[in-house]
Amino acid sequence: MTAVIEVTGLTKRYGGRRGQAVVDAISFHVDQGEIFGILGPNGAGKTTAVECMEGLRRRDAGEVRILGLDPLNDRHRLHQRIGVQLQESQLQEKLRVREALELYASFYPNPADWHELLERWGLTGKADTRFGKLSGGQKQRLFIALALIGNPEVVFLDELTSGLDPGARHATWDLIAQIRNSGVTVVLVSHFMDEVEELCDRVAILERGRIAALDTPAGLVDRVGGEYRVRFRPMAPLDEQSLTTLPGVTAASRHGAQVTVTGTGDFASAVTAELARGQVLVADLRIEGRSLDSAYVALTGRSMES
Amino acid sequence: MNGFSRLAYVETKLFLRETGAAIGVFGLPVALVIGFGLIPGFGDPQKGLSGQIGTEYIASVSVAIVLAVLGLTGVPMVIGQYRERGILRRLGVTPVRPLNLLAADLMVWAASAILSVALVIGVARLAYHVPAPHQAGWFIVSLLLGIAALFALGLLVAAVAPTARSSAGLGWLLFFPNMFFAGVYFPTEEMSPVMRQIGNFTPLGSTLHAVRDSWMGLTPRLEYLGIMAAYAVIAGTLAARFFRWEQA
Numbered sequence: 001m002t003a004v005i006e007v008t009g010l011t012k013r014y015g016g017r018r019g020q021a022v023v024d025a026i027s028f029h030v031d032q033g034e035i036f037g038i039l040g041p042n043g044a045g046k047t048t049a050v051e052c053m054e055g056l057r058r059r060d061a062g063e064v065r066i067l068g069l070d071p072l073n074d075r076h077r078l079h080q081r082i083g084v085q086l087q088e089s090q091l092q093e094k095l096r097v098r099e100a101l102e103l104y105a106s107f108y109p110n111p112a113d114w115h116e117l118l119e120r121w122g123l124t125g126k127a128d129t130r131f132g133k134l135s136g137g138q139k140q141r142l143f144i145a146l147a148l149i150g151n152p153e154v155v156f157l158d159e160l161t162s163g164l165d166p167g168a169r170h171a172t173w174d175l176i177a178q179i180r181n182s183g184v185t186v187v188l189v190s191h192f193m194d195e196v197e198e199l200c201d202r203v204a205i206l207e208r209g210r211i212a213a214l215d216t217p218a219g220l221v222d223r224v225g226g227e228y229r230v231r232f233r234p235m236a237p238l239d240e241q242s243l244t245t246l247p248g249v250t251a252a253s254r255h256g257a258q259v260t261v262t263g264t265g266d267f268a269s270a271v272t273a274e275l276a277r278g279q280v281l282v283a284d285l286r287i288e289g290r291s292l293d294s295a296y297v298a299l300t301g302r303s304m305e306s
Numbered sequence: 307m308n309g310f311s312r313l314a315y316v317e318t319k320l321f322l323r324e325t326g327a328a329i330g331v332f333g334l335p336v337a338l339v340i341g342f343g344l345i346p347g348f349g350d351p352q353k354g355l356s357g358q359i360g361t362e363y364i365a366s367v368s369v370a371i372v373l374a375v376l377g378l379t380g381v382p383m384v385i386g387q388y389r390e391r392g393i394l395r396r397l398g399v400t401p402v403r404p405l406n407l408l409a410a411d412l413m414v415w416a417a418s419a420i421l422s423v424a425l426v427i428g429v430a431r432l433a434y435h436v437p438a439p440h441q442a443g444w445f446i447v448s449l450l451l452g453i454a455a456l457f458a459l460g461l462l463v464a465a466v467a468p469t470a471r472s473s474a475g476l477g478w479l480l481f482f483p484n485m486f487f488a489g490v491y492f493p494t495e496e497m498s499p500v501m502r503q504i505g506n507f508t509p510l511g512s513t514l515h516a517v518r519d520s521w522m523g524l525t526p527r528l529e530y531l532g533i534m535a536a537y538a539v540i541a542g543t544l545a546a547r548f549f550r551w552e553q554a
Contacts, residue, residue, distance in 0.1 A: 079399060079400055088392060089393070089395060089396045090393065091391070092320055094320055103312050103313065106307055106312035107309045108400075108401065
């Protein structure tokens with residue numbers, strides 16, 4: 001694998017070189033054909049970091065190389081080879097979809113066939129529609145199409161699926177996976193766990209401008225440790241402490257009517273078997289597996305929403 | 307088509323899709339010439355207009371209106387919107403710099419101004435036998451300097467205004483006093499010396515004087531041309547210095 005993106009000590013401060021660091025000496029690399037996620041809450045510095053990589057912002061310190069090019073000194077050559085979908089951008093209200101695609105295609109030496117992009121992104125019937133008349137999801141898909149129109153080698157997608165309904169989100173994920181399969185490297189900025197878990201080969205979790213963790217989604221989950229939780233409401237009297245003697249169970253507790261048992265390995269089967277032996281029926285049985293969500297909370301000490 | 311010509315082509319289409327702009331830039335000036343030309347005796351030299359033919363005077367005023375509408379309302383409004391909507395930013399991550407969009411727009415607007423002036427001259431001539439500007443060379447110089455002065459001022463407004471709304475608003479705030487002091491609402495001949503003096507120092511006032519002079523066959527006073535050039539250079543330089551490509 002060759003690194004397509006190399007970031008070393010990237011730092012960006014607001015209010016000049018002595019201001020507060022929004023991106024604080026982050027380093028990582030992205031290999032060719034990877035989907036690399038940058039995950040974190042609002043204000044973590046995700047967008048700023050990516051904008052420094054795209055050449056939209058001037059970094060205050062550190063080195064950035066995209067396809068071997070410096071985004072500040074080789075802007076023009078870099079922009080011929082990357083595609084970008086910006087968070088919160090608009091087009092001219094009365095510009096038609098077809099015109100937008102033709103216009104952006106004219107900027108690149110080897111543009112993609114825009115008819116094909118229209119079809120792939122479900123906008124075929126919208127070619128003659130003005131930008132202002134598109135729905136939020138259609139605008140979003142148009143921006144993704146515009147990010148791909150130059151046949152880029154690296155694509156930056158910032159909040160890819162914001163404004164899309166659940167069906168469209170999943171369809172978009174499939175298409176992003178296809179893009180990767182064609183050898184394109186994708187940098188995905190997101191604050192959606194499911195999106196990152198589904199798509200990304202590796203993820204950097206950004207917290208207050210620093211990388212809190214960097215690994216594969218599965219690696220991040222493993223790093224946090226292997227505890228599952230089983231929750232249920234017993235329909236008959238139950239001494240939950242008796243469950244702690246079962247193999248794999250590490251703790252059991254009760255909050256009102258609800259019992260929570262934590263453990264490792266196949267302890268959940270042991271718990272349900274024990275309940276069946278005692279003829280205790282349970283309601284609302286739930287097994288909470290390890291997800292990126294819980295790993296995230298464990299790694300950063302807070303949930304994404306806070 | 308390469309990036310720049312495609313941008314100019316698209317921006318021309320977008321400009322023509324704005325009905326209001328088309329009316330202000332092409333419809334209104336022609337309507338003024340035709341309307342005032344219907345006044346009996348307006349085709350004769352007017353004592354109150356320094357001996358200028360009434361229709362020729364109205365045609366000159368129409369030229370000033372076109373430049374004010376484009377430079378002081380169109381330029382700040384469109385550029386303010388393009389910045390606020392992130393269109394300039396989006397171009398900043400393509401091989402085509404956002405400066406190309408500004409250049410394409412300025413080109414389209416300047417071409418519209420020239421086209422509209424040609425239309426005014428043509429209609430005045432066909433409908434009322436108003437002669438084409440006698441000092442054609444000076445007329446062209448005055449027109450180009452006027453475009454440069456008013457567009458530069460519009461660019462400066464767009465450069466310093468924080469939002470699209472304030473950019474458009476500030477443009478209108480300059481539009482009306484410029485129109486007033488330039489003598490669009492009533493001729494400078496009827497103004498007090500102080501008002502006339504103020505008018506001479508506005509970009510639109512010096513433009514209208516220079517246009518009227520060259521239309522009548524006089525050489526425009528150097529002071530008018532100098533004032534227009536000064537606005538173009540100073541406002542243009544400040545605009546370039548303070549222009550922001552993205553909304554703060």
